[in-house]
Amino acid sequence: MPSYRGKTTEPTVNHSPKSIKKTKYRHVFPTHSQSRMSCLTHGAPTPSFVGFRNLMILVLVFSNLRLMIENFRKYGVLICLSCHDYSRRDVVYGLALYLSIPCQLFIAYLIELVAAQQAKSALARMKRAGEEHNTPEKQAAARRSFKKIWTIVAFFHGANATFNLWICSYFVYYYIHHPGIGTLCELHAVVVWLKACSYAFTNRDLRHALLHPDQSEPLPEIYASYPYPRNISFSNLCYFWWAPTLVYQPAYPRTDRIRWGYVAMRALEVFVLSIAVWIASAQYAAPLLQNSLDKMASLDFVSIVERVMKLSTVSLFCWLCGFFALFQSSLNGLAEIMRFADREFYAEWWNVSSVREYWTSWNKPVTNFMRRHIYSPLVGRGMPPSLAQIVVFFISAVLHELLVGIPTHNILGVAFIGMMFQIPLIVFTDMLKKVKGIRGDVAGNMIFWISFCLVGQPLGALLYFFAWHAKYGSVSKQFPESPALHLIGR
Amino acid sequence: MPSYRGKTTEPTVNHSPKSIKKTKYRHVFPTHSQSRMSCLTHGAPTPSFVGFRNLMILVLVFSNLRLMIENFRKYGVLICLSCHDYSRRDVVYGLALYLSIPCQLFIAYLIELVAAQQAKSALARMKRAGEEHNTPEKQAAARRSFKKIWTIVAFFHGANATFNLWICSYFVYYYIHHPGIGTLCELHAVVVWLKACSYAFTNRDLRHALLHPDQSEPLPEIYASYPYPRNISFSNLCYFWWAPTLVYQPAYPRTDRIRWGYVAMRALEVFVLSIAVWIASAQYAAPLLQNSLDKMASLDFVSIVERVMKLSTVSLFCWLCGFFALFQSSLNGLAEIMRFADREFYAEWWNVSSVREYWTSWNKPVTNFMRRHIYSPLVGRGMPPSLAQIVVFFISAVLHELLVGIPTHNILGVAFIGMMFQIPLIVFTDMLKKVKGIRGDVAGNMIFWISFCLVGQPLGALLYFFAWHAKYGSVSKQFPESPALHLIGR
Numbered sequence: 001m002p003s004y005r006g007k008t009t010e011p012t013v014n015h016s017p018k019s020i021k022k023t024k025y026r027h028v029f030p031t032h033s034q035s036r037m038s039c040l041t042h043g044a045p046t047p048s049f050v051g052f053r054n055l056m057i058l059v060l061v062f063s064n065l066r067l068m069i070e071n072f073r074k075y076g077v078l079i080c081l082s083c084h085d086y087s088r089r090d091v092v093y094g095l096a097l098y099l100s101i102p103c104q105l106f107i108a109y110l111i112e113l114v115a116a117q118q119a120k121s122a123l124a125r126m127k128r129a130g131e132e133h134n135t136p137e138k139q140a141a142a143r144r145s146f147k148k149i150w151t152i153v154a155f156f157h158g159a160n161a162t163f164n165l166w167i168c169s170y171f172v173y174y175y176i177h178h179p180g181i182g183t184l185c186e187l188h189a190v191v192v193w194l195k196a197c198s199y200a201f202t203n204r205d206l207r208h209a210l211l212h213p214d215q216s217e218p219l220p221e222i223y224a225s226y227p228y229p230r231n232i233s234f235s236n237l238c239y240f241w242w243a244p245t246l247v248y249q250p251a252y253p254r255t256d257r258i259r260w261g262y263v264a265m266r267a268l269e270v271f272v273l274s275i276a277v278w279i280a281s282a283q284y285a286a287p288l289l290q291n292s293l294d295k296m297a298s299l300d301f302v303s304i305v306e307r308v309m310k311l312s313t314v315s316l317f318c319w320l321c322g323f324f325a326l327f328q329s330s331l332n333g334l335a336e337i338m339r340f341a342d343r344e345f346y347a348e349w350w351n352v353s354s355v356r357e358y359w360t361s362w363n364k365p366v367t368n369f370m371r372r373h374i375y376s377p378l379v380g381r382g383m384p385p386s387l388a389q390i391v392v393f394f395i396s397a398v399l400h401e402l403l404v405g406i407p408t409h410n411i412l413g414v415a416f417i418g419m420m421f422q423i424p425l426i427v428f429t430d431m432l433k434k435v436k437g438i439r440g441d442v443a444g445n446m447i448f449w450i451s452f453c454l455v456g457q458p459l460g461a462l463l464y465f466f467a468w469h470a471k472y473g474s475v476s477k478q479f480p481e482s483p484a485l486h487l488i489g490r
Numbered sequence: 491m492p493s494y495r496g497k498t499t500e501p502t503v504n505h506s507p508k509s510i511k512k513t514k515y516r517h518v519f520p521t522h523s524q525s526r527m528s529c530l531t532h533g534a535p536t537p538s539f540v541g542f543r544n545l546m547i548l549v550l551v552f553s554n555l556r557l558m559i560e561n562f563r564k565y566g567v568l569i570c571l572s573c574h575d576y577s578r579r580d581v582v583y584g585l586a587l588y589l590s591i592p593c594q595l596f597i598a599y600l601i602e603l604v605a606a607q608q609a610k611s612a613l614a615r616m617k618r619a620g621e622e623h624n625t626p627e628k629q630a631a632a633r634r635s636f637k638k639i640w641t642i643v644a645f646f647h648g649a650n651a652t653f654n655l656w657i658c659s660y661f662v663y664y665y666i667h668h669p670g671i672g673t674l675c676e677l678h679a680v681v682v683w684l685k686a687c688s689y690a691f692t693n694r695d696l697r698h699a700l701l702h703p704d705q706s707e708p709l710p711e712i713y714a715s716y717p718y719p720r721n722i723s724f725s726n727l728c729y730f731w732w733a734p735t736l737v738y739q740p741a742y743p744r745t746d747r748i749r750w751g752y753v754a755m756r757a758l759e760v761f762v763l764s765i766a767v768w769i770a771s772a773q774y775a776a777p778l779l780q781n782s783l784d785k786m787a788s789l790d791f792v793s794i795v796e797r798v799m800k801l802s803t804v805s806l807f808c809w810l811c812g813f814f815a816l817f818q819s820s821l822n823g824l825a826e827i828m829r830f831a832d833r834e835f836y837a838e839w840w841n842v843s844s845v846r847e848y849w850t851s852w853n854k855p856v857t858n859f860m861r862r863h864i865y866s867p868l869v870g871r872g873m874p875p876s877l878a879q880i881v882v883f884f885i886s887a888v889l890h891e892l893l894v895g896i897p898t899h900n901i902l903g904v905a906f907i908g909m910m911f912q913i914p915l916i917v918f919t920d921m922l923k924k925v926k927g928i929r930g931d932v933a934g935n936m937i938f939w940i941s942f943c944l945v946g947q948p949l950g951a952l953l954y955f956f957a958w959h960a961k962y963g964s965v966s967k968q969f970p971e972s973p974a975l976h977l978i979g980r
Binding site: 026027028029030031032033034035036037038039040041047048049050051052053054055056057058059060062063065066069070073198201202204205206208209217219220222223245247249252253255302305306309310312313316324327328331332340341342343344345346347348349350351352368371372373376377442445446449450453454 | 516517518519520521522523524525526527528529530531537538539540541542543544545546547548549550552553555556559560563688691692694695696698699707709710712713735737739742743745792795796799800802803806814817818821822830831832833834835836837838839840841842858861862863866867932935936939940943944
């Protein structure tokens, strides 16, 4: 009689019609025939909780959809193409800067051309002088001569790069009112500045390797196709100019061909994500920031906390979209066009278990630059690694402050302090990993998300927005006169 | 020179001081030496996204903390011990019902005692008549006699059980105003009613097995210690009365001893979870329900949707806490006291991939009852399984409506319809599993969560709350006169 001898774990209603014989049924089936534990009891085999992951996704979607309804009923549609208040002057200056910034690369190229010429003639001189200068005096003299020339080359490179970064920052700070245009210009300037530095440093060491070859330290094989000084060419420089990297190499791993369909898909992604970020900022972040102005002014602490918490969802959304648009879509698209094969622009930073890992994995181009041209040289020269790390964070903090403070015309130091604050946080999350009893990896990951995405970014945005309003009033025509007052009805 | 030949995947700042020789460093380290894909690119090995799970937890905590701040600033503290408006009469009637409901079990016991007596004398008669009645005529006569007696026994059982359920429902509907006290009484009545039914059905078949033994269908081994009619004893009935099951068996798997520490922990869980549910309802659900009254009255559809969405988080929280308190803490605690060893009170219902699985896994006591005493007998008698399933859902729907409609004094049919609506939903999620291209298990799980927890429960709560208010006004002293109007400021 299968009808009452079936397995008890089988669900009631799953009997297929064929498996049940039409026999007289008796109500004596032993439902409880063995000892079993409830699956949530401590000591039972841990059940899967994958359903709760789905539930979390749904609750997030639902609660944010609800907030969107609430937002719409309160503000209507705030998205408006013609409302943005940027002046003609901003656009003209922005375009001029955008076109002029790459000039420093060409100047760097000219400097390198002269240096390469000089190196070639020095090599020819050395060859003419006959045998290798194997006496210590001659070697020392050659080194002194190289050092003297490098000092001159470095001076010109330094003057060129610094002047360019300074001029861009100056124009953005004093002449470009609109923070968006300013940020684009400043970002471009910093990227080109880093490229120029890498170009100068790398060529210096290639020159050194040419003049003072050392068989025990051969150059990387990948450079063989462009031996110095053949790499000092305009086409080689232009490739580096557009390649999605901040680190100069005479040659890079390349792909065979450009898949234009792939490029089109990446471009579409960038477009869609930009629209999403724009809508999120205009419809959700803007009224929130406006609402918080009077709370900031009156230092109403609980309200500021509440505003930061509400802003955190929008800023997190914008950050994730922006990250994907820049590091996945744009850089992969650019890499495809440039046939640049090494596309590790980021690692799995969302799983990091310490803040330290985050800073070495979210932005590989900058990490690679910092590692090759700042951290490793400092450690190689004898500096303790922890101190070298602090130097890297200091430079990074200055660049962050440049990128945020200059376009918003408020060098508050918040971005700088935010970056420097990472150092004690790294020490803390490193210590946390060693504590027994808590799952250090999960705790570290949560500390990263809280400190960086849920508190750091929205708080920073709030502070710079407040400082901007204190100085200028609104950027948008939609909140013209007393920005904070007419919207705060709640 | 390890300083520039290190692996590129190693994070920059992770060099230990010992691994770096103090040699002259050169800026020619090949950062880009191989082709690599970005880990989010389609075709790359899928990375882990465990960090985003942590992020979701944090965002949920953050956004709900924010809503709690908002709620507090709007309403202050609504939790109030002395505000609940229940009358002395409700408590007296409730207690009287609570104590009188188990009487039907004792009446059922008396009926069984008589039936067992009758069976014993029939057996003795058969023994006296000498050989087994192996002629077909004698067998048929014995069967007819058994059937006749069962008809009488069934009539008394049916009258007893139905009368008790009816009397409880009557008093709850007409004399107990407070819905909480009413629900407790009605739930108790339904549980005891199910137990009495199971007791009658099981003993009928045990009696049948005694009078007409069939060697090919032996009774389950676990029953051997209490052969019929020895199981018809007062102590055996009392054990079934308190055992955490709705299915009668003469004997159950038992544990060796009671761990009182375990019982204390479960009691503590019930206490803490009850407080949590109480706070959630009083502080968060109550004003929400009040707020939605005028929107319900004016059929403002978008607002009702918004209210349901907001209510869904609170109702989900209460549901999960309530589930844990009842099915994990209470039933396990009770099972420990009763030394009841089979504690499969639920399966992993949160992971179900179809609504069908949910209904057979979230409430094992009821599932076991339905399977043993309704579904399997019907299928065993030749009913198609799908029809038997509909019958089970119909009975379940009636019981749900009883449990919700009677205590709220509004037999709206919403709980009934909600349960019956599960049938087309089961058909739909079953079909969904077979569709290629979508992950049927994830989609089915999400449909379950949406239909049941995110829409069904809050919508049902809203409808019964609205009907209650239309009939009586507020249950709480906190929202006395015009409940909807003075709180809806938003």
